[in-house]
Amino acid sequence: MKIYLTGFMGTGKTYTGRRLAAVLGFAFLDLDEAIATEQGCSVAEIFQTEGEARFRELEKRALRATETLGRTVIACGGGTPCYEDNMQWMNEQGVTVWLKVPAEELYRRLTAHPEQRPLLAGLQSEAEWMQFLQQKLSGREPWYRQAQITVERREKGEDSAALLAAQLHEKFPDFF
Numbered sequence: 263m264k265i266y267l268t269g270f271m272g273t274g275k276t277y278t279g280r281r282l283a284a285v286l287g288f289a290f291l292d293l294d295e296a297i298a299t300e301q302g303c304s305v306a307e308i309f310q311t312e313g314e315a316r317f318r319e320l321e322k323r324a325l326r327a328t329e330t331l332g333r334t335v336i337a338c339g340g341g342t343p344c345y346e347d348n349m350q351w352m353n354e355q356g357v358t359v360w361l362k363v364p365a366e367e368l369y370r371r372l373t374a375h376p377e378q379r380p381l382l383a384g385l386q387s388e389a390e391w392m393q394f395l396q397q398k399l400s401g402r403e404p405w406y407r408q409a410q411i412t413v414e415r416r417e418k419g420e421d422s423a424a425l426l427a428a429q430l431h432e433k434f435p436d437f438f
Contacts, residue, residue: 263437264334264356265430268349268409270399271340272371273361274422279337281423286430288333293342297324305339318345329355343405353408357434359426360409365395367415 265282267275276292283290294305297320301308308317321342328336336356343349343358352358363371369391372382385391411433413426430437 269361275337283335
């Protein structure tokens with residue numbers, strides 16, 4: 263069984279994914295890290311030097327390579343489900359999860375390290391940030407909503423990995 267974590271940048275897919283994999287005894291793969299390792303440069307550098315279209319090609323190839331994996335939690339990039347037929351493909355390959363975090367919380371998280379996020383280059387004011395976040399979230403939500411499970415961040419410090427593990431055990435008891 264594969265578990266694909268989706269959601270906007272800053273929702274904690276990598277953090278939650280590592281913790282969830284440990285709880286379930288699964289392997290863990292961060293799709294962006296796999297692409298960066300394969301290309302020998304960061305995702306931000308790929309966006310900067312080769313463009314988003316090239317990155318999306320690499321992303322699709324890396325995603326399709328997960329087909330042969332067994333018990334693995336895969337943290338996808340924020341845009342992964344929104345391109346090609348990626349979300350449909352992930353739903354056919356395993357369990358998809360949408361980590362849903364409100365725009366205000368994303369703003370707090372993303373402004374801490376904006377240089378790590380190529381799509382955030384050039385945003386200056388809080389108003390620009392919020393407009394960008396709300397626009398992108400609105401545009402991506404139709405894909406995110408196709409996930410089989412949604413985990414909403416409710417309280418600060420809430421353990422998304424524990425919540426998700428419980429939901430997975432409940433919804434798919436035969437796999438655990």
